[in-house]
Amino acid sequence: MKKIQCLAIALLCSLFAACSDSNSTSTDQHEHFEAEGWNLYWPDRKLAYSVYQGKEDTSLETLRVNANCLSEHLTVKFLDDEKKEVSAPKDDEHTLGWSIGDESILDIEACGSWGFHLKGVKEGETTLTLKVKHHDHADARTPEIRVIVDKALKAEDCPFQDDDDDD
């Protein structure tokens, strides 16, 4: 009988010991980047897309690219709470990320830290959400941006030719 009692106590003690292992978070907390709006610029500093506090600038044309082609380089800038343009974070922890509604229509080619090209895959319409990636999450994100992929062109007919100048 004593053996059984000792066994029961030993079993429970071992479970208690297992339970007392440190229980702490495996991820850390970090400072975060906040943005009230986003501006996307073409290489000639012409505004391609703008959103501030959730309201998109509807006077701008919808982003377009032809299937089989890359768009011109788009540069990302951010807007603060006074609608002033601020630079993108310069540290290594923040990077540009994105999600695409239908990846069979559109792709993205990153170019530099805060730039990218739209890459048409096939004719159609989809959405693009840009994000400021920070560790395991997004510090900021755009609403879904409408993107139209026009008919496919041969590589030599694409309006923009990738000449490795973008960097």
Add this chain to the structure above:
Amino acid sequence: MMTNTLFRAVMGSLLCGGFLHFSLAQEFIQDLGNSTVIAEQSSETILNGLREDEVLKDEKLNRKISTTIAETIKNEPDIAIRSMGPAAARPVIKGLSSSHVTLTEDGSFCGDMSATSPDHAVASEVLTAHKLRITRGPQILAQSFATAGGVIQVNHQDIPYDDSLFHSNIANYAETGQPGFATVISANANVHGVSLKGEVSARNMGDMETSKGTLKNTDIENRSIAIGAAYSLEHFKFGASFRSFNSDYGIPGGFIGGHPNGVDIELSKRDFTLQGLYIPAARPDTLNVIFRYNQYHHKEFETKKYVGAEFAVNQANLRIEKFIANSGPFFGIHLGTELDSRSVEMGGYVFTPPTNSYAASLFSIASINGWDGLEITLSARLGGAFFRPRESVVADKDAIEDRNFALWAFAAEFSQIVAPGKFLTLDVFRTTRAPTIEELYNQGPHLAAYTYERGYHKLDDESGYGAELEFRDYGEHFNWRASTHITWFLNHLAPRATGDTNWSQLLPIYQVSGDDALLMGANASIETSAEQGFYAQAGASYVCGFYQNENWSDMPQIPPFHFHAEMAYIWQHVRAGINTEFALAQNRLDRYEQRTPGYITFGALLEFHWSLALANYSIVLRGDNVFNADVRNHLSRLKSVMPEKGRNISILAKVEI
């Protein structure tokens, strides 16, 4: 068995026009022998005896068992469900949710984070529960300061004060509304005076089927194990138990600012409990000491690779409770103290600083009778809560402030027999609660809740005064009860939509504010008293709440009028019936809150119970929402995305040996 005996004795005592008094209480305790949990002696007053009929256990529990504790008790008086998917469902009592509702397991804290956010599940497997009780009245103060809300007690009986040679239980539950199954196997044995318990459970359920199609990412996978041991000496009982609960569940997407595929949540909970009971032979007084150490870990993922939010909680709680059967004019006195230490650490994209909190409280509950059949129960709880946040890169330095709260609550219950079988009860109470860590210090997005939450480190504690009047009539053919309640809250703490948006995350901002508010409501139920033959039951609950401002605007997240009814025919081993449930549209809304349409559903039930070769068998077949109605729960964040569960056929098969 003991509680049935107790309830019948109490009812018999009441119907004879008498009251349960000390000598009767003593008799029951002598009947308990060595095999019963002495803590159940708390039913020594008239009303607690009557309230035994609201406890879900045995066949009544089997009949209602569902995916979660909240789903299982949803048709009890004054109960509603707050949810964000089938896994993240939590009970609401009299329109009050979050930390107004305390969950306990085997008499001690549950130790999860379900009170802090609508996407956090209750870390307890309902299929392993032997009993579910909604504590009402002054007894609430044995567990919580929030008398306006309530306590839901889940009884697993993990420490097996059971001297039967062998007892085992196998239960299987399956349903079509969320295709999958749940299983629990448990066994108790007594070897050389040591009672042992072992239990394993598993739940695997797929995405929820609604009347509008499948709601993706609502699957649930739960695993739990429990072991326990108990040993009895002459006047002492000692016990220990360990329970582990793991759950992986999904929160669906589709919300503004939310990930299109939703969020996956993994949580784990480990409870280690030690209990000691002292039971003197001469008197039925007892001393009960419970120590529980709990570890809770919770991770939220937008993609499988990365942790978006993480919470780690370590909590220790010591609870000492003395039961005195008779002292002066009082009987059934409970005196107790509770000491609690809690450490919360956050990781990932969570903006709450790591915080240690401590709490200490004293409570007492005592009853007195006389004065022409009037029975009075008085209870009080005094204590303090202390918060010690640590510096963190995510928190404003000014907001890192130690906070201390002195808390006190009381309740008095007056029960009067007004005629044979008829009872009138009046409760008056003061309720209070300290703000939570999140309410004080959070300043950021909550990934799976799809909200940007703002606490306020200067918040005061919540308090309020209230009353509840209840009438019960136990007649020859019908038993019915009706109650009405009102609470005037001073500084009612609740997260309210501000109408603003965090534009970085595109999330709606919710601010915790303390406002004076008036909450009132009523419920009524009636059922036939025959144990066989025709059976009918119906119940309805209503609650409304207003903030004290120029327009007396409506409070948020208040459940609409809810009604349910059942008709059945009961043979000796078979029960067959139909039921209906409806809720009216909720048009009483806080600012920026969305209206919810009403609904009506119909269901059917067929049960078989029989005994054979030392075993009891039960099969419960249930059809819920058989016409696939579009059900929108006003307290569910899902209502804007998809309806609740559609047509659902479930089966529970149980064998007890």
